[in-house]
Amino acid sequence: MSRPIALFGFLAAVIAALGGVALMKGGFYIAKHEGDTLHLLQILFRMMDGETPHLDFMTPLGILSFWPMVLVLKAGVGVGQAIILSQILVALVLLPAIFWVAYSRFNTALGYFFGLVSLVLILALVHGEAQPSLSISMHYNRWAWALAYIAIALAVLPGMTASNPTLDGVIIGLALAALVLIKVTYVMAFGLPIVAALVLRGALRSLIVAFVAGVVVLAGVTLAMGVDFWLAYIQDILTVAASDTRPQPGAPLKAVIGEPQYLGGSLVLFMGVVLLRQAKQDVLGLVLLLLVPGFFYVTFQNFGNDPQWLMLLAILLLAPRPEAELVNGFGWNMPRALGSAAMAAIAFGAPSFLNLAYSPFRHASVSISQYSPILPRNAAHSDLQVRTVRSVRVDGKIGLDVPGSGLEAFAEDAKRLDTRVVFQGEVMTDCELELGISGWFNAVVLDLEASGFGGSTIFAADNFNSLWIFGDIARTKGGAPWYYGGLPGIESADHLLVPICPASQGIRKRILEKITELELEVREVHRTPLIILYVLTKG
Numbered sequence: 001m002s003r004p005i006a007l008f009g010f011l012a013a014v015i016a017a018l019g020g021v022a023l024m025k026g027g028f029y030i031a032k033h034e035g036d037t038l039h040l041l042q043i044l045f046r047m048m049d050g051e052t053p054h055l056d057f058m059t060p061l062g063i064l065s066f067w068p069m070v071l072v073l074k075a076g077v078g079v080g081q082a083i084i085l086s087q088i089l090v091a092l093v094l095l096p097a098i099f100w101v102a103y104s105r106f107n108t109a110l111g112y113f114f115g116l117v118s119l120v121l122i123l124a125l126v127h128g129e130a131q132p133s134l135s136i137s138m139h140y141n142r143w144a145w146a147l148a149y150i151a152i153a154l155a156v157l158p159g160m161t162a163s164n165p166t167l168d169g170v171i172i173g174l175a176l177a178a179l180v181l182i183k184v185t186y187v188m189a190f191g192l193p194i195v196a197a198l199v200l201r202g203a204l205r206s207l208i209v210a211f212v213a214g215v216v217v218l219a220g221v222t223l224a225m226g227v228d229f230w231l232a233y234i235q236d237i238l239t240v241a242a243s244d245t246r247p248q249p250g251a252p253l254k255a256v257i258g259e260p261q262y263l264g265g266s267l268v269l270f271m272g273v274v275l276l277r278q279a280k281q282d283v284l285g286l287v288l289l290l291l292v293p294g295f296f297y298v299t300f301q302n303f304g305n306d307p308q309w310l311m312l313l314a315i316l317l318l319a320p321r322p323e324a325e326l327v328n329g330f331g332w333n334m335p336r337a338l339g340s341a342a343m344a345a346i347a348f349g350a351p352s353f354l355n356l357a358y359s360p361f362r363h364a365s366v367s368i369s370q371y372s373p374i375l376p377r378n379a380a381h382s383d384l385q386v387r388t389v390r391s392v393r394v395d396g397k398i399g400l401d402v403p404g405s406g407l408e409a410f411a412e413d414a415k416r417l418d419t420r421v422v423f424q425g426e427v428m429t430d431c432e433l434e435l436g437i438s439g440w441f442n443a444v445v446l447d448l449e450a451s452g453f454g455g456s457t458i459f460a461a462d463n464f465n466s467l468w469i470f471g472d473i474a475r476t477k478g479g480a481p482w483y484y485g486g487l488p489g490i491e492s493a494d495h496l497l498v499p500i501c502p503a504s505q506g507i508r509k510r511i512l513e514k515i516t517e518l519e520l521e522v523r524e525v526h527r528t529p530l531i532i533l534y535v536l537t538k539g
Contacts (some may be wrong), residue, residue, distance in 0.1 A: 003103075003161075004099075004103050007099065007102055007103055007111060007115070008099050008192055010112055010115065011095060011098060011099055011102070011115045011119065012095070014115070014116060014119045014120075014123075015088065015091045015092065015095065015119060015123065017508070018061050018119065018120070018123040018124075018360045019084070019087070019088040019091065019123055020086075021360040021361055021363070021364045022084045022087075022123065022364070023081065023084055023085070023088075024363075024364045025363060025364060025366065025368065026081070026084050026383065027078065027080040027081060027085055027368075027382075027383030027384065027385055028079075028080035028081065028125075028136065028363075028383065028385070028389075029080075029134065029363060029366045029371050029385050029386075029387075030131040030133075030134050030135050030136060030374075030384075030385070030386050030387075031133035031134050031135070031316050031386070031387050031390070032131075032134075032135045032137075032390075033135040033136075034138035034374065034386055034390065034437050035437050035463065035464065035503060036135070036136075036137035036138070037135070037137065037374060037386075038137060038374075038437070038438070038441070038464060038466040038469070039464055039466075039482045040136065040137075040480050041079065041374075041375075041384075041466075041469055042058060042464070042465075042466055042468075042469060042475075042481035043057070043061075043065060043066050043481050044069055044070055044073060044079065045469060046475070046481075047066060047067075047070045048070060048073055048074065052225065052229065053066070053233075054229060054232035054233045054235075054236050055225075055228060055232050055477065056477075056480070057478060057479055057480065057481060057488075057489075058236050058239070058479070058480035058481075058484065058488050059236060059480070059481060060237050060239075060240040060484070061140060061182070061183060062140075062174075062180065062181040062182045062183060062184070063181055064178055064181035064182045065139075065140035065143070065181075065182050065183065066350070066396035068086040068087075068089050068090050068209075068224050068471065069082055069083055069086040071086070071089070072086050072089065077249075078380060078381050078382065078383035079381040079383070079384045080382075080383030080384035080385065081379065081383050083136050083139075083384070084125075086121055087123050087139070088123070090122050090143055091119055091122045091123055092240040093145070094118070094122065094146060094150070096264065097150050097171045097174075097175070098114075098115050098118045098150060099115070099156055100154075100167065101114060101115075101118075101149075101150055101153045101171075102114050102115040103161065104134065104159045104160065104161060104162040104163070104164070105153055105159065105160055105163060105319065106156045106160060106161075107152070107160050107161045110315060110319065110394045113315065114149070114153065114315055117149070117311045117312075117315075117353065118146045118149050118150065119146075120353065120356050120357045121142045121143070121145050121146040121308070121356065122142060122494075123142060123151070123357075123360065124142055124285065124356035124357070124359045124360070125359040125360055125362075125363050126292050126355060126356060127139070127141060127142065127303070127304055127306070128142070128304055128306035128308060128352045128355065128356060128490065129304045129306055129351075129352055129355065130351040130352060130355055131355070132355060132359070132362060132382065134359060134362060134363055136293045137303075138302065138303055138304075140182050140183055141183070141302050141308075141444075142161035142184060142308075144179055144182050144183050144185075144186045144199070144492075145186075145308045145309075146185070147175045147179050147182070148175075148186050148190055148312075149180065149184045149312055150171060150175050150178055151172045151175040151179075151190065151194055152171075152190060152193070152194060152197075152291070152312065153265060153312075153315070154168045154171055154172050154206075155168075155172055155194040155197040155198050155201075155287075155314075156194075156197045156201075156205075156284060156287050156288075156316065157196075157284075157316070157319050157529045158201060158203075165205040165209070165489040166205060166206070166209050167204055168206040168209075168210075169205065169207065169208065169209025169210040169212075169213060170204035170209055170210070170213045170251050172194065172198075172206065172216035172369075172523050173210035173211065173212065173213025173215075173216075173217070174213055174214070174217060176191065176194070176210070176214050177213070177214040177217035178219055179312065180214075180218065180219075181221065182444060184237060185297070185298055186298060187217075187302050188294075188297075189294030189298045190191075190291065190294045192290070193287055193290040193291045194358075194377060195207065195286060196286075196290055197283070197290075198210070198285040200283045200286065200383065201283060219480050224306065229424075232517065236258075236539070237485055238376055239485055239486070239512075240484045240485075241519060242315075242483040242485070243484045244485075249301065249302065249303040250300070250302070250303055250304060250305040251305045252299070252300075253296065253297075253300045255262075255305075256296055256299050256300045256305050256307075257296055257347050260306075261411075262299075262307065264344070264348050265307050265310050265345065265348040265349070266296075268310075268313070268341055268344045268345050268348065269288075269292060269309075269313055269345075270297065271341055272288060272316070272317050272341050272345070272526075273285050273288050273289045273292070274311060275317070275328075275334065275338055275341055276288060276317070276320070276338070278328040278329075278334060278337075279320065279322040279328075279334040279335075279337075280322060280326070280336060281320045281322065281327060283436055284316065284319075284320060287507055288313075288316060291309075295307070295309040297315075303531070306352050306532070307348075307349065307352075308352065309347065310345045310346070310348050310349030310353075311345070311349050311353055312350075313342075314342040314343070314345040314346045314349070315342075315346045315531075317338045317339075317342040317344045317345065318338065318339065319438050320338070321335075322334045322335055322338070340360060343461055362368070362483040363420075366528065368385070370388055370389070371385040371386060371387055371388060372385055372386065372391055372392075373385050373386075374386045374390045374391070374438045375438075375469060375470065376442055376477050377442070377470065377471060378469075379406050381391075386438060390435060390436065390438075391436060391438045391439040392436065392439050393439075394433070394435065394436030394437075394439050394440050394443075395433075395434045395435040396431045396432060396433050396434060396501040397432045398429075398430060398431045398432075398501075399411075399414075399416050399430035399431075401414065401416060402430070405482045414508065416430065418506065419432075419506050419509055420505075420509070421507075421508065421509040421512050421513060423512040423515075423516065424522065424524070425532075426499070428509075428512070429500050429501065430441050430505070431478065431500065431501035431502075431505070432501060432503070432504065432505050433499070433501050433502060434504065437503060440530065441467060441476075442470050442471075443530065444467065444470075444497075444528075444530055444531055445467055445470040445471035445472075445473055446471065447474065447528055447530075447531075448467075448471075448533070449471055449472050449473075450525075451526055453473075453533065454471070454472040454473070455472055455473075455474060456474065456494055457473075457474040457475070457477075457492055457493045457494050457495070458473055458474075458493060458495045458496070458497050458533075459474055459475075459476055459487070459490045459493035459495070459496050459497070460496075460497045460498075460499070460537075461496065461497065461498045461499065461501050461502070461507075461508045461512055461515075462483070462499050462502040462504060462507060462508055462511075463482065463483050463502070463503040463504045463507050464481055464482050464483065464503070465479055465480070465481070465489070466481075467497070472481050475489075475494045476488075476489030476490065476493050477489060477491075477492040478491070478492065479492075483504075483507050483511070485510075486514070487514055487515070487518075490520075493536055494535065494536055495533055495534065495535055495536060496515070496522055496533070496534040496535075496536055497531050497532075497533050497534075498512065498531065498532045498533075498534070499531055500528070500529065500530055500531060500532065501531065520536065520537075521536070522534035522535065522537065523537065524535055
């Protein structure tokens with residue numbers, strides 16, 4: 001009886017330590033990914049006002065990516081603290097499932113390691129990689145990985161110290177349903193291997209219970225949201241999948257598998273499959289082989305291309321207990337060979353994991369005098385702050401191959417023409433915003449208000465339409481917090497804002513070309529060094 005108590009106490013202590021340290025500053029202080037943060041804020045504030053993802057605005061991310069934060073926000077907490085508290089809430093909700101996996105599947109310190117890795121994924125204050133600057137960007141990927149760890153471990157590994165097929169099925173079903181409502185990519189990647197693992201292990205009761213549990217959850221969502229919710233969700237996913245604005249968030253798939261920084265982990269993964277088969281762990285080896293495409297696909301789909309599966313791989317290699325004297329054809333002792341492969345996986349995954357694990361402690365040590373609110377005019381949410389220099393230093397990247405420069409002949413080979421656009425007879429400036437996006441938005445909104453455009457509904461020809469969270473600008477109905485294609489929300493707009501130096505020149509070009517193609521009538525009414533504002537004439 002002492003073991004489960006000690007294990008549960010350890011997991012609770014990890015939540016208390018990481019969550020408590022993260023809360024110590026009384027706010028959330030980020031140092032990068034301000035654009036992603038503004039994207040998140042738009043969604044949270046829309047949901048706070050009663051809007052529903054997919055039905056009222058476009059996003060390929062599921063409602064569960066944001067609902068925990070909205071729940072805390074509705075309690076009257078500032079958004080900075082709400083973000084951190086929501087992660088603690090998610091960790092507490094998943095604590096029983098993490099405990100059951102750690103207790104039932106492992107009888108050694110491996111259970112503690114599984115629990116630690118899972119909770120670090122949930123409670124970290126950075127998305128991963130080895131760059132230490134703090135950010136809430138892509139929090140949903142971390143949460144989804146934790147759920148995937150739970151579902152995969154329960155499906156792949158047999159009970160070692162305890163067995164309850166019904167409970168296993170309930171947890172697997174709930175985890176997969178949650179993944180559907182966070183990011184469908186994970187279900188596409190791991191759904192079939194999980195089913196295959198349960199079938200191969202003969203865990204048919206768990207499979208049936210998992211199916212029923214998942215259906216019950218999704219049916220409940222349908223009753224609460226309506227069938228239209230799912231149709232809109234599917235449409236958003238299809239729109240993003242077909243979009244050419246961001247066909248991939250990072251390196252191409254072949255690079256994620258075979259480039260130098262990934263190749264070591266890939267080789268260990270394939271070697272792990274072989275070693276498990278040689279260790280007479282045929283089912284585990286086959287299922288690991290089935291997981292390989294999913295591991296690579298999720299890594300490819302996630303910004304940063306961080307192989308968060310490496311720690312799970314190490315756990316799966318350490319979990320089986322082959323006979324102590326078993327050797328393969330090369331004379332390798334199989335327990336030692338599996339252990340060596342697991343250590344290699346941990347070594348390859350260590351930079352990212354350590355970055356995640358001590359990010360709350362880095363947050364506790366930041367000098368708040370170097371930060372300022374990302375929404376400077378919103379006192380209720382002044383607890384979300386960004387490094388001041390990244391807010392007030394507004395930098396753009398410009399192309400120098402302009403007429404008369406002597407570099408004109410290079411423009412085509414440099415792909416410069418791919419982002420240059422002529423709108424209303426004017427060649428738009430070749431410039432892209434690189435730093436200071438929150439300061440840019442604040443300055444633009446202050447100017448618009450002072451120039452008599454306060455209260456206007458404005459559609460921005462850029463990556464995101466965040467003007468309305470900075471002041472008295474109305475948001476578009478049915479808009480997209482992050483641009484993926486088309487002109488979502490422009491029907492409700494009375495003005496078009498064209499940045500002189502946008503966050504994405506390519507997206508500005510696509511939007512302006514689409515407006516020209518549809519022959520929407522516009523008339524310039526205001527211009528500054530930062531923006532051109534047009535009134536949209538309703539036909």
